[in-house]
Amino acid sequence: MPYPVRPSSWRQLFVGDDWPDWRSWPELLAPLRDAFAELGERPEPARSKDWQPRLVQALLQLDLPAWRIGQLLSDHNDWLYRHAIRAALEEMTEQGWGAPPCAFCVLSLGSGARHESLLGPDQDNALIIDDYADAQHSAIDTWFQSLAERFTERLNGYGIPLCNGHVMARWPSWRKRRSEWLEQMRLWTGRRAVKLVQLSNILLDFMPVYGEAALARTLREQVLDLMPRAGLFLHEMAELQDEAPVALDRFDRLRGNDKDAPHARALNLKRQGMLPLQGAVRLLALLHRLPAVDTRSRLQSLAEREVLDHERARTLTAALNRLQALLLQAQLDSVAAGRGPDNWIDLGRLDGATRAALRHDLMAIRDLQRRARAQAAGGDSY
Numbered sequence: 001m002p003y004p005v006r007p008s009s010w011r012q013l014f015v016g017d018d019w020p021d022w023r024s025w026p027e028l029l030a031p032l033r034d035a036f037a038e039l040g041e042r043p044e045p046a047r048s049k050d051w052q053p054r055l056v057q058a059l060l061q062l063d064l065p066a067w068r069i070g071q072l073l074s075d076h077n078d079w080l081y082r083h084a085i086r087a088a089l090e091e092m093t094e095q096g097w098g099a100p101p102c103a104f105c106v107l108s109l110g111s112g113a114r115h116e117s118l119l120g121p122d123q124d125n126a127l128i129i130d131d132y133a134d135a136q137h138s139a140i141d142t143w144f145q146s147l148a149e150r151f152t153e154r155l156n157g158y159g160i161p162l163c164n165g166h167v168m169a170r171w172p173s174w175r176k177r178r179s180e181w182l183e184q185m186r187l188w189t190g191r192r193a194v195k196l197v198q199l200s201n202i203l204l205d206f207m208p209v210y211g212e213a214a215l216a217r218t219l220r221e222q223v224l225d226l227m228p229r230a231g232l233f234l235h236e237m238a239e240l241q242d243e244a245p246v247a248l249d250r251f252d253r254l255r256g257n258d259k260d261a262p263h264a265r266a267l268n269l270k271r272q273g274m275l276p277l278q279g280a281v282r283l284l285a286l287l288h289r290l291p292a293v294d295t296r297s298r299l300q301s302l303a304e305r306e307v308l309d310h311e312r313a314r315t316l317t318a319a320l321n322r323l324q325a326l327l328l329q330a331q332l333d334s335v336a337a338g339r340g341p342d343n344w345i346d347l348g349r350l351d352g353a354t355r356a357a358l359r360h361d362l363m364a365i366r367d368l369q370r371r372a373r374a375q376a377a378g379g380d381s382y
Contacts, residue, residue, distance in 0.1 A: 010068060014075040017082060019043065031061035045083050049159035052076065052119055053335045056328065066325035067116075067296065074115035078209050080158050081108065081125075081151075085210045088150035092143075101140045103130040105211035106151075109167065113207035114278070114294040118324070119331040120341035122161045123152060124202065127169035128215040129177050141175070148175055167202055178215055182222050189223075189230035197237045204282065205293055224289045237283050238376035241369045244279055246362040247272035254347055254359055262344060269330070270343035273323045273358075277316065277365045280372040284308075287375055295320055307375075316368060319361035326358070 013020055022036035035058035039051055052073060059069045085106060093099070109124035111117045127148055132140050148169035156162050169175045176184065185203075188196045204223065208216040227234070247267050249255040256267035278295050285298045288307055292298045296317055303313035331341035347355065 008068070010064070010072060011075060013072060014079040017079075017086070019048075029062070031058040034058070045080050045154075045158040048076070049080060053332060053341075056119070056332060065321060066328045067321050069328060070118055070324055071115045073119065074112055074117040077112055077117060077121065077160060078108065080155065080160060081106065081209045084151040084154035084158065085147075087154060088147055091150060092146065097143060097146065100147075101136075101143055102132050103212045103215065104128065104144065105208050105213060105215040106169065107206040107216060108209045109202055109206050112209075113205045115207075116274075116278075116294060116324070118328050118341065119335065120343075123155055123163045124167045125152070125169050125209075126167075126174040126203065126206065127176075128181055128211075128219060129175070130212070130215065131177050131179050141172075144175060145170065145172075178219065181219055185219075185223050185226060189226045189233040192232035192236040194236065194240065197233065197240055200233070201237070201240075201279065201282070204286065207293055220291055224286075224291060227286050227289050230286075234283065234287060234376050237286075238373040241276065241279055241283070241373060244276045245272065246276050246366045246369075248359070248362050248366065252359065252363060254355060254362070256347075263346075265346050265348040266344045267347055268343050269323060269327050269345050273362060273365065274320075274327070276369055277320060277323070280365070280368045281316075283372045283376060287372075308371075312364075312368075315364050319364055322357060322361055326354075 019042055020036065022033050023041075025033040025036075032055075035051075035054050038054065039048060043051070055076070056069055056073070059072065064072075089100070105128045107113070107126045107128065109126060111121055112124060127144060129140070129144055152162060152168050152170050162168065167174060185200070188200050206216065206220075245257075247254055247256055247269070254267065256272065258266075258268050258271065261268070281295050281298045281302070284302055284307055285292060288302070288305055290298060290301045290305070292301045299308070299313045299317050299320075302308045303310045308316075326345055327343060330343075330345045334341050334344075350358070
């Protein structure tokens with residue numbers, strides 16, 4: 001196995017519901033301990049979200065790579081989710097709504113589910129509700145609508161903004177019974193429609209963040225079971241990759257193509273680097289019914305299944321690492337300049353070696369997109 005699984009003690013940092021007890025940490029962790037000391041023992045959630053750039057600086061001092069920092073930022077956002085949901089549940093109890101009428105699971109979606117978030121994610125979430133009788137729908141759905149509105153509003157107050165695209169459990173499209181989610185995915189994957197594929201790309205990267213995780217595991221198994229009969233759907237997903245090209249022109253020179261760019265040297269590295277990589281890897285994972293969610297684990301699984309050779313998987317994993325590092329540094333620079341974190345990098349500020357590595361990485365991602373399209377079309381020999 002080229003990527004042995006080594007559980008990281010770093011991932012224990014935000015695993016509990018309480019704030020980490022930093023006071024007994026050894027001198028070896030002084031940069032991190034000092035960062036936590038600035039917030040105190042029981043910080044307000046909104047303060048801890050605003051503090052994330054300070055956390056990143058401390059972790060960089062400890063030589064953690066950007067991909068690991070992205071995991072920890074995502075873990076902290078999960079901690080904020082749990083805090084918001086518990087607070088919403090307590091408030092509903094105090095107001096006489098009673099206990100949850102049935103089992104449920106809140107899902108994080110997208111980069112949060114992949115634990116690849118950096119400093120500027122918005123909310124992407126959904127809600128699975130255990131099956132109940134149709135006659136109970138009005139009462140039960142009203143209860144969960146209230147819960148979803150409360151916790152998403154709290155998250156907004158904490159600094160994780162509401163999703164402009166309405167991908168949140170407060171909306172009926174993203175709040176369904178278990179059987180309804182399965183039927184929804186059966187309908188979506190049974191057709192070749194651009195909008196349905198776009199919605200599926202949002203939903204198919206999901207991870208339980210609160211509640212009955214078994215509901216999420218069951219849904220994942222059911223969705224993967226649909227894939228052998230979803231050829232037209234997967235083919236459309238492959239074709240949509242043409243709408244997410246990497247930042248290279250026809251001469252393989254680095255070139256942004258976004259009309260909203262803040263200046264001529266700006267390149268949206270998320271849109272023209274990260275998303276193409278994540279999308280191609282997701283497509284290959286679905287084609288081969290792999291349950292992994294994060295991009296690194298998917299690449300590992302694809303290598304183990306011999307869908308990709310190990311060298312190619314290592315090259316793409318290294319590309320992912322470098323893209324995350326460039327984005328994270330650009331976001332830190334943006335915050336230091338008094339702006340919010342975004343996904344733009346300035347090509348003019350990159351040295352020659354970094355530009356050459358970025359160009360090489362984008363070429364590897366483009367090749368992966370072509371490979372994924374060929375496999376979706378039945379051309380496994382690409």
